[in-house]
Each structure stands twice: as C-alpha cells, then as structure tokens.
Amino acid sequence: MAENGIGVSVRRKEDNRFLIGKGRYTDDINVAGQTYAAFVRSPHAHATINGIDKSAAEASVGVIAVFTGDDLAADGIGPLICGVTVPSDDGEPHRAPAHPALAQGKVNYVGDHVAVVIAETQAQAREGAEKVGVDYTALPAVTDTGSAADDGQPQIHDVAPNNMCYNWPFGDKDAVEAAFASAHKVSTLDLVNNRMVTNPMEPRAALAEYNAGTEEITLHLTTQNPHVHRLVMSAFNQLAPEHKLRIVSPDVGGGFGAKIFVYAEELVVGWSCRKVNRPVKWTGDRTEAFLADAHGRDHVATAEMALDENGKFLAMRVMTKANLGAYLSTFATMVPSYLYAFLFAGQYTTPLIYSEVKTVFTNTAPVDASRGAGRPEATYLLERLVDVAAADMGLEPAEIRRRNFIPKDAFPYQTPVVQCYDSGDYETALDKALALADYDGFAARAEEAKSRGLRRGIGLSSYVEACGIAPSAAVGQLGAGVGLWESAQVRFNPTGNVQVFTGTHSHGQGHETTFAQLVTEQLGVPIENIEVIHGDTAKTQFGMGTYGSRSLAVGGVAIAKACEKLIAKGKKIAAHALEAAEGDIEFADGNFTIAGTDKAMNIAEVAFNAYVPHSYPEGLEPGFDENAFFDPMNFSFPAGTHICEVEVDPETGVVEIVKYSAVDDFGKLINPMIVEGQVHGGIVHGIGQALLEVCRYDSEGQLITATYMDYAMPRADNVPSFDVDYAPTDPPHNPLGVKGCGEAGAIGAPPAVINAITNALGVKHIDMPATPENVWRAAQGAA
C-alpha cells in the first residue's frame, strides 16, 4: 500500500483553504465593473399577467436595465428543458409544458420569475425590483399532490389535462393480481413522503462576463455539473455556442442534487451580461432558495405486500402520486419513475412487482432530485411496508427480512424491476448491525426507559440503492438525453508533478484528496505532488459532473484508466533509456525497473524524458499526459442495514434518538475517514426528513416554510453521534471495486427512524416528519 494510497484516512488536501477563509465560492468572486441582478418574483401561486410596467423601476436610482420574458424571447433564448422522457400509459411521452426562464403571460408558483432588474449595487437592484409594476389576475391554485389530478381542479397547463404529466405503469399487473388473490396474507400501508427543500448551505449564485473581443461568455455558477450546464445552455437555450461559453464552478458549498439543474436565474444572468455589456452578478438569498430551488420527494402512495404462510414475499403492488411542481426541472421526470420503481425489490427476492406512478403538476416550485432522488422514497415505502408485514405475520422485523433476503450466492441477481444487482451479502450486514446496536439488549433498555416514563423503540432498515450513475446504454434506452460516462486526464508536468483533471465536481465530497490517493497508489508519486482540478469547462474535457454517488465509481475508474495508459507509455520510454526490452520493464512504487535487476528509472525522470525527448523511442509521441473515458457496464448497488433506537416521551411527543448504528457495503473504501463523514451527513439528512423537515404550501399556494424559522433543519442538538461499520463485497464489474457512499444515509435513515418510533408507540404507522405534535397525537391514539 502506498503511504497515502488506497485505504488510508489521509487528511483532506482541500481543508486548509476552507479553514483559513480562503475558499473561493461564487459569491466571493468580484470583477471590475460588475453590476447586480435582482429578480421580480410572482407573489401569486397562479395568475395571468396582464401587463408589466417597467417605467418606475427604470427610473430608480442605479438601475441599468429591466428585462422581461419578451426580451428573452426576442433574442431567441429558449425555454428551460427536461432531459429525460418517460412514456405515459396512453402511448404518448410525458406532457412537457413550456418553461420560460422569465414568465410569458402567466405565473405558476410563488417565486416564479417575472422580470430581472440590473443595477449598480445589489441594494439598488432590489429596490428597482420592488418598483416593477406587474398587473396580475389571480387564478385558483392547486397544491395538493393527492388530489391535483382530480376532476374540477384548477388547470395549470393546456398541454397537461387534469394536471397530469404522465401515468407510468410498470410490471406484470395480471400476474401480481393473481399472486395477491392466492396469498396467505396481504399487508397494506398508505404513506406520504414529505416534501423537502434540499438546502445546501451556500445559496445559488451566478456571475457572468461577456468579452466582446472573443465573443465568449464566462459564467461562474454554483453547479454540480459545469459541462452539463454548458451543453444545455448551448444546445437548448441558445445562450452561446459551446466553444464560446465557459462555465466555472469554483468551490461550491454543498449541492445534494439542488445544484444539478439549469435554473432560470443562471440563464438570465448569463444572457443579460451581453445585453448590458457589463458583468452581472446574482446571489440568491435563503428565501429565494426556499422559493425557487428545486424541491425534493413529495409522494403519496399505497403499498401492498402479498405473503405466504412463512412470511415470504410473493408479490408487491405500489400506487404512487408524485408532485413535480409547476414546471419540469432538468431531470424531474426520471426521479419518481426509474430512480424509484426500479428499487422496489430492495434486498428481497420478491418475484413479482407492479407499480403505477402518476405524476402531477401543481402550483408549487419544481420538484427534482434531492440527496438519494427516488431511492429514499422507494426505500422508505418498502422498509415501512416490511415492518407492517412483520407485525401482520407476528414475525420479528429482523426475521422477516432474513427470510426474504437475496442470498449471497445468488449474485449477480436479476430483480423483476430491471436492475441486476452486482454483489451483496445482506445477512452479514444485518448481523453486524444487530451486534453493533446490541439488539439483544434492547428489551432490558426498554424496560429501564419505562421506569423513567419513556417508551423506547428500535427500528431497522435494510436498504439497497442504485448509484454510480450510470451505464450510458441503459439510461439511453430509458429516455435520457445524455450519456453518463466520465472522463479523466492525468498530466505529468516536465518537473514530475501531476495534474489530474476530472469531469466530476467536488462540493464537499473531498475528491481532491480521494482522487489524489488513487493516483499516488497507482503511480507512486507523492500525494503532495498531485493536484486534482475540476469545475472549469476551459480546463477539463467534457464530463458529466457529480450526483448519484457516481464520482468515484465512474470518475475514479476513468482516472485509473488514464494512469494505466501512462504506465504503458512509461515502459516504452524507460526501456529505451535503460537499454532493455519493453517486455522486461516492470512498474511498481513509482519506478520502472528491468526485471530481476536494480536498474530503474523513476516515473518523474520518465516524464522529463517524455518532454525533453533527446534520446527517445523511435515513433513514440513526446509528452506524458493521458486521457481516458469510462462508461460502466452497470450501476453499482450499495446496501446495508441501519438500526435506530429512540426514546419517546408520550407526554410531550418528543423523540430522542439515543443510538444509531449503520453497517454499509460500499465495496472498497479509498479514504475511510471521508466515507464515514459521508455516512454521517447522509444519516442526518435522513433524520431531518424523518423528524423535522417538511415543506408546506397553504391551499392558496403560499409557501409557509420559507425561512429557517419555519423550516426545521437538523441541528447539532437534534441528533446523536453514530456507530458506523462496513460489510463490504466486491462488485465484479467495477475495476476499482467501489460502489459509492454519498446517498446511503439519506436512504437508510428515514425508515429506520420511523420504524423505531412505531415500535416505541405500538402503532402501525406515523407520517414524517414525526414532530412532537404528530408523535403526541399518535401516542394518545395508541394509549
């Protein structure tokens, strides 16, 4: 093992700059002559616009320009797009209403973009925005997921009758019905997956500059995927040709999905810098983030499981309504379909699964991927249903899971819902988790808690997720508009240090360290001589960015492949210099050696030779700089068991998480310290959903949770410390043997927490978030 190589908890290379206040986030960047943008947003959930009076704003101090949707349209700036097609059961593709970046005659949610004001200072821009007169006629609004498609509801888009985007059935309905008809028992559960606001701590921001000499736009953005932004803004929005548009995504303060998408503000700022011929900056505030970042989750579902007399799952049926908000965000259609229903097998051998997903438009902010994206919704539904089934059958929750696990010798395992799992050992993870949680000691702890007037509960969740997104052919067949390979370039400089260019983007994940560890392991270059570069379309070749826990499983492999190419070339160079046959050269620990001798050449010397090729193999290109692309054969399938233990005060409804244990299979760990941090963060995201967070609109479509005073984020005193361990397996199709870890906690935690609370209270179900009020009511009902 190299000193700072694979498996070592190396301190992060990126930390120093963050700790001394030298991080460089988009809002930290200022350029000479910059102006500021402020958006005029709709105060109505649903209204027609009769007219916009710009005159008072244009006369306001410091205001340079006021633009509306007509100005964008006049310049041919296209509407925002959704990149994945999902077929509806009528044979048509999903309904795709136009999504103008600035409204065209109608607004469809509170916070919808109506106009932009550009001014000399931020305060002047905001004052100008206040003075834009918009004449609205308010329309009735629809916000409720469950009833949005009912007859008689207000209609949002002409192209989407009954507010339906698509109805997507999947599976063999008749076979599932037959299995239910002959089942020993059927367990049923109705549940809501609460709407969340993703809330990375850095609000979105954009800074655009236009160079009239080169006709190039440089757009600094808070994006997780700069090349995807460039591609979409060029190909679909006509902002600028791809080679004249540079997207820079510098340090980004968290993403969790919310910074994947192409947003109206980004496009409008990018366009307006050319209109005013000055740089334009926009920094969102937190309320704007609540109003106009894409939200997550928001499902109502009914789930049923058919069981035989031994508690084996025979078939499963799920009916889901999912809210997509007022318009389709960039990947909105894919989240409640492919990223959701294809996970319904979970860790189990359930042979038959049928599901229908109805997606609806409402007068709310667009809904798209948020940490886990579809997989938390699937896992919550399945792992809650399994607990209900266990209670119906009189089985222990651990036992019913064990009886239905896919056995470890059955991998690769073809599920009935498309996915073919790579590797897994679910029973080992469960056993380790039970031991870590001291499951056997629970009864005594519950007794003791009773003596203090508290009810103690324990809950399990055995999840599987599909990440490492994704094999291009698979997502292409499913209607995605992009390929999901990843690229890397590993460049030696003549003096022997190394620059690694990756198409992924780090916004907290620590790629600058993890990827450097891969390279030091493979090439033997000291880690301090390796720099990882990402987030600038002018520096790195095309890449797909970071989401879906894909960076290491896809991007990391591309880096390893580029390193292999360097080693292959280096052997030729070393053979020539050492006067040996290429086949006699071995490479290890940074040295090319003639096998069986001590004649060797360090890779840094080889690099120098490649750039100063005075004595060099004939016909070989100079330079020591290699590219690679990696398109995986399959998703990767991390899995694990999380166990949560709670104490509930039945008098107040307050839930305290007293112990939380997680055992995960992420394949091989490159930096265990970083992986553990990802697990912690994911778990707290999941606990937030289970106990605290909910995004609420009132019946008129006003967002009533638009600040941190109304939307409860998990804070340090809401959560415990965690016990984390691993039960790794080796995914055969991933050359590095890695699976991905960024979303696991957010997927595993919500059902573990709710299963613990229902266990404590002895109730069938409680919806998230299990706030003191909800828990108190449930406790009263159960008493």
Added chain:
Amino acid sequence: MPIVNMNVNGNPVTGEVEGRTLLVQFLRENLGLTGTHIGCDTSQCGSCVVHVDGKSVKSCTLLAVMADGSEVTTIEGLANGAELHPMQQAFMDNHGLQCGFCTPGMVMSALDIVNRNGNELDENTVRKELAGNICRCTGYHNIVKSVTAGAKAMGD
C-alpha cells in the same frame, strides 16, 4: 455616508458605508474578507459568525456602524502564518468539514464555546452550544469531535 473605523484581525481599517450596510457586507465587500459567509436572511444559520470585542456575533445581524471602534476577529485572523490555530487544526484532523461553507462560522463559534466553557467539553455541551450553527454536510458528528479536541488542544 457614515465612515466606520475598526480593528479587524489586528489591522486598523476604515471605510465608507451606508447606514444599512451589515457588518458581514462590510467585511466581505469593503475589506474582501470573504471567509465570513452568508447562509440565510434570518440570523439562523451561523455561517457569518465573527468575534466582536471578544464575543461571538452573527455578523449578518449587526450594522457595520454598530461595530465602529470595535476589535473584530474573522476566520482569516486565526492562523499564525502557515500554522493553523489549534481549533482549525482540530477540524482538519477530525474531518469536521466537507463543503467548507459553514466552517468559518463553526470555528468562530467553537472558540467562543471554549472561552465560556473551558477546555474540557462534553458532547452534550458542545451540541447545545452549536445549535445556532447549521451544517448540511457533516451530520455534526465530526464537528462535535473537532470542537472537543480543539478545546483540549487549546488548553495544552
């Protein structure tokens, strides 16, 4: 427009501000000290915590003119040359940061916790005291470890 004078990280500074200019805006925009961040509009997140006359303050909640004549310390003022402050070092050693956005506020709050509670901190105290700082990335586990370790190191 009012003129403010203050001492920031040991340096006397002066600047012209509007009456409504917040301390955080003065630090970020006038002085270019962009280590102090803005994460919310309602004084809830703690990304903006600095010390004013030795006490932690949410700099989004103070007008620049209110800090006139004060000693202000920001995240940029902690390290001694290339040597990190023990609390900064503890965050690095314990992986107490991921995206880094909440980090300056966390570190400044942590120092205030030590000032008020001493060098031997238990987990409960740290968690209660950190309730004014939101982190979306770390799940707090490693921040709590960092603050406890940093407090100890400051006493050594």
